[in-house]
Amino acid sequence: MLPDPGPDALAASRALAGRIGAEIRASAGWIPFARYMELALYEPGLGYYAGGSRKLGIAGDFVTAPEMGTLFARTLARQLAELLAAGDAILEFGAGSGALAEALLNALPAPAPYFILEPSAELAARQRERLGDRAKWLTRLPQRWRGVMLANEVLDAMPVHAVAWTPDGILERGVRLANGKLAWSERPAAGELLAAAKPIPAALLPAGRYESEIGLAACAWMRSAAQSLERGAILVVDYGFPERELYHPQRSSGTLMCHYRHRAHGDPFFLPGLQDITAHLDFSALARAARESGLEVLGYASQGRFLVNCGITEVLGEVDAENALRYAPLASEAHRLLSPTEMGELYKVLALGRGVEPPLLGFTQGDRSLTL
Numbered sequence: 183m184l185p186d187p188g189p190d191a192l193a194a195s196r197a198l199a200g201r202i203g204a205e206i207r208a209s210a211g212w213i214p215f216a217r218y219m220e221l222a223l224y225e226p227g228l229g230y231y232a233g234g235s236r237k238l239g240i241a242g243d244f245v246t247a248p249e250m251g252t253l254f255a256r257t258l259a260r261q262l263a264e265l266l267a268a269g270d271a272i273l274e275f276g277a278g279s280g281a282l283a284e285a286l287l288n289a290l291p292a293p294a295p296y297f298i299l300e301p302s303a304e305l306a307a308r309q310r311e312r313l314g315d316r317a318k319w320l321t322r323l324p325q326r327w328r329g330v331m332l333a334n335e336v337l338d339a340m341p342v343h344a345v346a347w348t349p350d351g352i353l354e355r356g357v358r359l360a361n362g363k364l365a366w367s368e369r370p371a372a373g374e375l376l377a378a379a380k381p382i383p384a385a386l387l388p389a390g391r392y393e394s395e396i397g398l399a400a401c402a403w404m405r406s407a408a409q410s411l412e413r414g415a416i417l418v419v420d421y422g423f424p425e426r427e428l429y430h431p432q433r434s435s436g437t438l439m440c441h442y443r444h445r446a447h448g449d450p451f452f453l454p455g456l457q458d459i460t461a462h463l464d465f466s467a468l469a470r471a472a473r474e475s476g477l478e479v480l481g482y483a484s485q486g487r488f489l490v491n492c493g494i495t496e497v498l499g500e501v502d503a504e505n506a507l508r509y510a511p512l513a514s515e516a517h518r519l520l521s522p523t524e525m526g527e528l529y530k531v532l533a534l535g536r537g538v539e540p541p542l543l544g545f546t547q548g549d550r551s552l553t554l
Contacts, residue, residue, distance in 0.1 A: 187456055198228040198455040199364070206359055212367055215344035215450075216399070218357040222454040223339060224301065230455055231302040231339070246335050247419075247485075247525065248282035251515040255285030257494040261544045262330055263291055265415050265535075270329030271295035273320070276302075276336035280309035280317075287316055299323065323410050331407055331416040337468075338420050338460040340403065342395035343375050344436065347387050352379045355393070357451075364451040374398060378467075388431040395436055395461040401471040408475030408534070415480060415535035415542075416472070421528045422463030424482075424553045437462035465532055469554040472534040480533040481545030482554055486526030488544040489519055 187195065202221050206213050223230045247254040262272065277283050277298045287296055296317040300306040306319055344355035346368060354375055358367035371379055378396050407416055422428065428437070440447050442457035450459050469479050483491070498516055503509050520526040533542055541549070 187453060191456055192453075194228055194233060195453045195455045198222070198225060201225060201228065202357075202364065202454060203359055203362075206357065212356050212358050212369065214354060214356045216341040218364075219341040219450070219459050222450070222459060223341070225455070228455050230458055232304065233455060246278060246281075247519060247529075248285060248334070249279065250518060251511065252285040252289070253494065253497060253512055253515045254489070254519055255282050256289040256497050257489050257492045258282075259286050259289035259291075260492045260497075261417070261488075261542065262286065262294075262332075264543050265330050265538065266290075266292075266294050267328075267413075270414060271297060271327075272329055273297045273299060273324075273327060273331045275299050275331070275333045276305075276339075277309050278305060278335075280312040282332075282334055283309070283313055283317055287313075294329070323406055325410060326412045327410045327414065328412050329414045331411065331414070332419075333417070334419045336420070337397070337400045337403065337418060337463055338422070339458065340397060340399040342397045342399070342438075342461045344395055344438070345371060345375070345379050345393070347379070347382075347392045347394075349390070352376060364454070382425065382429055386426060386429040388434060392429075392434050393436045394429060394433065395438060397461065397464060397467065400463060401467050404468050404471040404534075405475045408472050408477045408536075411477065411536050413537040415533055415538050416477070418463075418465075418468065418532040418534075419485065419529065420463050421525075422465050422530060424550075425464055425466035426553070428462060428464050428466075463530075465530060466554045468532060469534070469551075477534040477536055478538075478540075479551050479554065480535045480538060480540045481542050481549050482530065482532050482551045483545050483548050484527050484550075485529035485531055486520040486522065487548035488531040491544045491546050491548070493543075494520070 202218065221229065224232055226232050272294055274283055277300055283296055283298060297320055298309060298317050299320045300309060346353040346355055352371040353368040354371040355366055355368050357364055375396060375398065378398060438448060438450055439460050440450055440452065440457045465482060494516060498512055501509050501512055518524045531544060533545065
């Protein structure tokens, strides 16, 4: 019961499906799911994040915390203020509509240079329109960085490898054409993917077939960011679990999720280029990649606990509760950010750093670093 796209959007999706099909045929009839996801999201001019459709907000396909209002950013700014030293700067990865950048720049008690690394030319153009000269845009990761690197709901959209653990061995799930349509197809896992899948404790996986995802790209991103970070912290805000919770019998079909017109479903082959495709993060793997690159885990907590530690109730209290027109929207926003049934528990905050002394404000209580 998903809504139909307009004729132009449908034509773009068909064009992208044609490109994907051509690559499948040129690759002996099969491509890894990670490559399919990369094409579906980032193919120039046609991929979901490379096309012209609106992604965020009511008119888009999903809503992130910064799109709901400024409460998230105003609270997060308290943590950034603690981390930023003289001469430091902020680097945001994948800034979306620019809402978080705008609100942080307005909320920080002292100005700090703000940089954005945005892979989508279309989104970068919207960010420039919104922010003007308040931010600067980069085309690649700097060799050296001092300050804070921020990735809010970015890593979940990085391509993942789809894997199936079976009695016959570990298989990589990929994509083929069946009667002209995109379909799943599997081959024995090999190389880096097999090496990453083997150590996952068999005790965590139920007997029989188990499907999930492994985020090699997210871990590679973490290693690159860690190598760049000379002093400061990396903050990752996203949904996911530590390894022992991610690979759980309850998730035997994996965590792939697609978002289209504010509807969530599990078919990644539906209208390629017109829907977002995401997967839950393995925060243990990210922490391991950071440690191997010389960073220290500074904290890991649920989003709800992190925001409470950073003083979200104090930020909320800045508005007179008797002014219903101003207070009610903020109270609703706070509920969505904090409630365990909304974003408060599923979303996590992971902090990693070099040359930074813990504990950080956001992890003074409820730190779950030992679960990673």
